[in-house]
Amino acid sequence: MVLPDCHSGLRYRGNSLLHNRVGGSEHRLRLSCSLITPTTVRQIVALSQQAEASPRQIASLLRQVEEANEAIVKPVVSAKNPQYEDAPMIEPESFKTYSAYLSKGEFLTIEAGADDWIRVELVSLTESAKLEAGKGYDWKRGKEGKNLTVEYEAERNGNWNIYVFNLAKTPLEVGITLTVEAWANDS
16 A cells, blocks of 8 residues: 655545545544654554444544654754754644743844734743743743744743644645854953
8 A cells, every 4th residue: 555645635634544544524634744653653553444343443543643742852943952843733823832941141033924813922931930830920021923033132041832723714824943052251
Protein backbone atom coordinates (compact mmCIF):
# COMPACT_ATOMS: atom_id res chain seq x y z
CA MET A 1 0.00 0.00 0.00
CA VAL A 2 1.33 3.45 -0.87
CA LEU A 3 0.67 6.00 1.85
CA PRO A 4 0.23 9.68 1.11
CA ASP A 5 3.04 12.04 2.00
CA CYS A 6 2.45 15.10 4.17
CA HIS A 7 1.70 17.29 1.18
CA SER A 8 -1.14 15.10 -0.08
CA GLY A 9 -4.80 15.20 0.88
CA LEU A 10 -4.25 13.40 4.21
CA ARG A 11 -4.36 16.52 6.32
CA TYR A 12 -7.35 18.16 4.67
CA ARG A 13 -10.83 17.32 5.93
CA GLY A 14 -13.27 16.12 3.29
CA ASN A 15 -10.64 15.05 0.76
CA SER A 16 -8.65 12.77 2.99
CA LEU A 17 -7.90 9.14 2.37
CA LEU A 18 -8.84 8.35 5.96
CA HIS A 19 -11.96 10.51 5.91
CA ASN A 20 -13.33 8.57 2.93
CA ARG A 21 -12.37 5.14 4.31
CA VAL A 22 -13.65 5.65 7.86
CA GLY A 23 -17.15 6.74 7.05
CA GLY A 24 -17.46 10.22 5.68
CA SER A 25 -18.86 13.04 7.75
CA GLU A 26 -19.80 10.81 10.70
CA HIS A 27 -16.16 10.35 11.59
CA ARG A 28 -14.32 13.46 10.49
CA LEU A 29 -10.68 13.03 11.33
CA ARG A 30 -8.39 15.95 11.83
CA LEU A 31 -4.97 14.49 11.37
CA SER A 32 -1.62 16.13 10.92
CA CYS A 33 1.16 14.24 9.16
CA SER A 34 3.71 15.67 11.54
CA LEU A 35 2.02 13.92 14.46
CA ILE A 36 1.23 10.54 12.95
CA THR A 37 3.80 7.93 12.06
CA PRO A 38 3.40 5.86 8.90
CA THR A 39 2.81 2.82 11.14
CA THR A 40 -0.15 4.53 12.83
CA VAL A 41 -1.62 5.51 9.46
CA ARG A 42 -1.28 1.90 8.28
CA GLN A 43 -3.05 0.68 11.44
CA ILE A 44 -5.93 3.12 11.00
CA VAL A 45 -6.34 2.32 7.30
CA ALA A 46 -6.13 -1.44 7.99
CA LEU A 47 -8.78 -1.20 10.74
CA SER A 48 -11.06 0.89 8.56
CA GLN A 49 -10.85 -1.69 5.76
CA GLN A 50 -11.82 -4.59 8.02
CA ALA A 51 -15.51 -5.44 8.21
CA GLU A 52 -15.26 -5.77 12.00
CA ALA A 53 -13.53 -2.42 12.51
CA SER A 54 -15.71 -0.24 14.65
CA PRO A 55 -15.67 3.51 15.13
CA ARG A 56 -14.66 2.76 18.75
CA GLN A 57 -11.48 0.96 17.60
CA ILE A 58 -10.58 3.80 15.29
CA ALA A 59 -11.30 6.37 18.01
CA SER A 60 -9.00 4.40 20.33
CA LEU A 61 -6.16 4.68 17.83
CA LEU A 62 -6.80 8.39 17.43
CA ARG A 63 -6.62 8.82 21.24
CA GLN A 64 -3.23 7.08 21.14
CA VAL A 65 -2.11 9.56 18.51
CA GLU A 66 -3.27 12.49 20.66
CA GLU A 67 -1.44 11.08 23.69
CA ALA A 68 1.71 10.62 21.63
CA ASN A 69 1.33 14.21 20.41
CA GLU A 70 1.28 15.47 24.00
CA ALA A 71 4.44 13.50 24.73
CA ILE A 72 6.34 15.01 21.78
CA VAL A 73 9.04 17.35 23.01
CA LYS A 74 8.50 20.75 21.46
CA PRO A 75 11.57 22.55 20.18
CA VAL A 76 12.83 25.25 22.51
CA VAL A 77 14.35 28.36 20.99
CA SER A 78 17.45 29.42 22.93
CA ALA A 79 21.02 30.60 22.41
CA LYS A 80 21.91 26.96 21.61
CA ASN A 81 19.01 26.66 19.11
CA PRO A 82 18.70 30.31 18.02
CA GLN A 83 16.11 30.11 15.25
CA TYR A 84 12.91 28.20 14.59
CA GLU A 85 10.51 28.55 11.66
CA ASP A 86 7.04 27.09 11.29
CA ALA A 87 3.91 27.60 9.19
CA PRO A 88 1.08 25.82 11.02
CA MET A 89 -2.63 25.87 10.25
CA ILE A 90 -4.32 27.29 13.33
CA GLU A 91 -8.02 26.58 13.80
CA PRO A 92 -10.44 29.53 14.30
CA GLU A 93 -10.30 31.14 17.73
CA SER A 94 -7.52 28.74 18.76
CA PHE A 95 -3.78 29.06 19.34
CA LYS A 96 -0.37 27.43 18.87
CA THR A 97 2.33 27.46 21.55
CA TYR A 98 6.11 27.69 21.25
CA SER A 99 8.79 27.65 23.95
CA ALA A 100 11.88 29.77 24.52
CA TYR A 101 14.65 29.80 27.12
CA LEU A 102 16.28 33.18 27.57
CA SER A 103 19.28 34.21 29.63
CA LYS A 104 19.41 37.73 31.03
CA GLY A 105 20.30 40.19 28.26
CA GLU A 106 19.35 37.94 25.34
CA PHE A 107 16.91 39.24 22.73
CA LEU A 108 13.93 37.31 21.43
CA THR A 109 12.33 38.35 18.15
CA ILE A 110 8.97 36.89 17.18
CA GLU A 111 7.81 37.40 13.59
CA ALA A 112 4.34 36.18 12.63
CA GLY A 113 2.25 36.80 9.54
CA ALA A 114 -1.14 35.65 8.27
CA ASP A 115 -3.89 36.68 5.84
CA ASP A 116 -6.23 37.67 8.70
CA TRP A 117 -5.92 38.93 12.27
CA ILE A 118 -3.71 37.11 14.72
CA ARG A 119 -2.35 37.90 18.17
CA VAL A 120 1.12 37.09 19.49
CA GLU A 121 1.89 37.03 23.21
CA LEU A 122 5.08 36.35 25.15
CA VAL A 123 4.08 34.86 28.50
CA SER A 124 6.17 33.65 31.45
CA LEU A 125 5.87 30.02 32.48
CA THR A 126 4.00 31.01 35.66
CA GLU A 127 1.45 33.09 33.78
CA SER A 128 1.14 30.36 31.10
CA ALA A 129 -0.23 27.98 33.72
CA LYS A 130 -2.98 30.53 34.47
CA LEU A 131 -3.77 30.96 30.75
CA GLU A 132 -3.97 27.19 30.16
CA ALA A 133 -6.32 26.90 33.18
CA GLY A 134 -8.61 29.54 31.68
CA LYS A 135 -7.80 32.14 34.34
CA GLY A 136 -6.67 35.72 33.95
CA TYR A 137 -2.98 36.14 33.13
CA ASP A 138 -0.41 38.82 32.34
CA TRP A 139 1.80 38.82 29.27
CA LYS A 140 5.19 40.47 28.91
CA ARG A 141 4.74 41.53 25.27
CA GLY A 142 1.75 41.25 22.96
CA LYS A 143 0.55 42.53 19.60
CA GLU A 144 -2.42 42.09 17.23
CA GLY A 145 -2.52 42.41 13.45
CA LYS A 146 -1.71 40.54 10.26
CA ASN A 147 2.09 40.93 10.09
CA LEU A 148 3.68 41.28 13.50
CA THR A 149 7.12 41.68 15.00
CA VAL A 150 7.46 41.39 18.78
CA GLU A 151 10.82 41.96 20.47
CA TYR A 152 11.88 41.35 24.06
CA GLU A 153 15.14 41.70 26.00
CA ALA A 154 15.24 39.22 28.87
CA GLU A 155 15.45 40.84 32.29
CA ARG A 156 16.17 37.46 33.92
CA ASN A 157 17.02 33.87 33.06
CA GLY A 158 13.90 31.83 32.45
CA ASN A 159 11.46 29.88 30.34
CA TRP A 160 8.82 31.61 28.24
CA ASN A 161 5.90 30.52 26.12
CA ILE A 162 4.98 32.23 22.88
CA TYR A 163 1.28 32.03 21.99
CA VAL A 164 0.04 32.68 18.48
CA PHE A 165 -3.75 33.14 18.48
CA ASN A 166 -5.97 32.93 15.39
CA LEU A 167 -8.56 35.69 15.92
CA ALA A 168 -10.37 34.93 12.66
CA LYS A 169 -13.42 32.74 12.15
CA THR A 170 -11.62 30.57 9.58
CA PRO A 171 -8.46 28.43 9.80
CA LEU A 172 -5.28 30.38 9.05
CA GLU A 173 -1.83 29.38 7.95
CA VAL A 174 0.53 31.47 10.06
CA GLY A 175 4.18 31.96 9.17
CA ILE A 176 6.27 32.14 12.34
CA THR A 177 9.96 32.81 12.91
CA LEU A 178 11.47 32.85 16.40
CA THR A 179 15.02 34.14 16.86
CA VAL A 180 17.21 34.45 19.97
CA GLU A 181 20.28 36.67 19.85
CA ALA A 182 22.88 37.31 22.54
CA TRP A 183 24.21 40.84 22.30
CA ALA A 184 27.77 41.51 23.44
CA ASN A 185 28.11 44.41 25.85
CA ASP A 186 30.16 47.10 24.09
CA SER A 187 31.17 48.90 27.32
